[in-house]
Amino acid sequence: MNNNLNIVIIGSSRGIGREVAKHLCSQGHNLFCISRNAEALELLKKECFEIRPATAVTTLALDVSELTAGTYRLRSRITNVFERIDVLLYNAGLLVKKDFAEFKMAEAMNIFGVNFFSAAAVIKELLPLMGGERISHIVNVGSMGGFQGSTKFPGLSFYTASKAALGSLSECLAVELNDHNVRVNCLALGSAQTEMLEEAFPGYSAPLSAAEMAEFVSHFMVTGHKYFNGKVLPVSVSTP
Numbered sequence: 001m002n003n004n005l006n007i008v009i010i011g012s013s014r015g016i017g018r019e020v021a022k023h024l025c026s027q028g029h030n031l032f033c034i035s036r037n038a039e040a041l042e043l044l045k046k047e048c049f050e051i052r053p054a055t056a057v058t059t060l061a062l063d064v065s066e067l068t069a070g071t072y073r074l075r076s077r078i079t080n081v082f083e084r085i086d087v088l089l090y091n092a093g094l095l096v097k098k099d100f101a102e103f104k105m106a107e108a109m110n111i112f113g114v115n116f117f118s119a120a121a122v123i124k125e126l127l128p129l130m131g132g133e134r135i136s137h138i139v140n141v142g143s144m145g146g147f148q149g150s151t152k153f154p155g156l157s158f159y160t161a162s163k164a165a166l167g168s169l170s171e172c173l174a175v176e177l178n179d180h181n182v183r184v185n186c187l188a189l190g191s192a193q194t195e196m197l198e199e200a201f202p203g204y205s206a207p208l209s210a211a212e213m214a215e216f217v218s219h220f221m222v223t224g225h226k227y228f229n230g231k232v233l234p235v236s237v238s239t240p
């Protein structure tokens with residue numbers, strides 16, 4: 001890959017994704033950042049400008065669930081600014097903590113919608129912009145809970161299962177897309193201090209800040225394809 005990469009970040013308005021955007025912008029990469037919260041994206045753009053005025057940051061307020069219906073044309077929005085995509089980070093996530101028996105199936109399907117089906121839909125939509133003469137890297141953000149044999153927590157059944165499914169999809173896609181020069185990996189993250197974590201585990205103090213986790217994720221996005229393909233990698237120093 002070249003020095004200045006075209007990078008798409010899905011889930012970038014807060015938490016780890018926002019810190020990834022800031023980190024990669026400081027390195028001069030070209031960013032296309034997607035999330036629902038338009039105001040937060042506008043602030044992110046301003047912050048990126050302050051960090052490195054020359055960096056190209058495009059933002060798009062979008063609920064990625066719209067892609068599962070197949071009616072939203074994300075590809076053309078991206079080709080307005082990028083000829084191709086070097087790295088795609090699927091970081092959007094929905095965590096709902098509730099006893100299994102209390103879940104309505106519609107809620108469960110919504111979790112799988114954001115954490116799994118929207119990831120698949122985004123990848124399908126953007127594949128024509130990846131690989132070919134140069135390698136592209138898809139990084140899906142999973143969770144330690146979804147890593148086989150890891151400690152499980154009550155109330156997180158559908159979240160955890162959806163992240164396990166995302167890991168499995170990553171393994172399968174790596175095989176199918178290898179000949180197209182697309183590498184696919186999944187990072188099974190341990191805890192990082194974000195709003196999502198605070199809501200799931202009130203009062204718990206994570207060993208890593210969002211910025212610290214983002215530093216690793218950013219580095220992996222840019223270099224990980226050289227060392228890994230089709231891997232679900234635990235990134236954790238603690239439980240949870």
Ligand SMILES: NC(=O)c1ccc[n+]([C@@H]2O[C@H](COP(=O)([O-])OP(=O)(O)OC[C@H]3O[C@@H](n4cnc5c(N)ncnc54)[C@H](OP(=O)(O)O)[C@@H]3O)[C@@H](O)[C@H]2O)c1
Nearest residue numbers: 011012013014015016035036037064092093191192194196
């Ligand atoms: N923090 C942890 O300890 C931890 C541990 C393991 C795994 N993870 C995973 O790491 C990822 C980031 O976690 P986080 O803690 O930073 O979470 P977060 O603070 O809740 O951030 C999630 C991001 O995804 C975006 N998003 C959610 N639903 C979306 C949708 N339908 N369409 C578009 N964007 C959407 C949110 O932006 P909008 O609200 O603006 O849409 C937000 O920018 C998640 O996938 C999470 O499951 C986190």
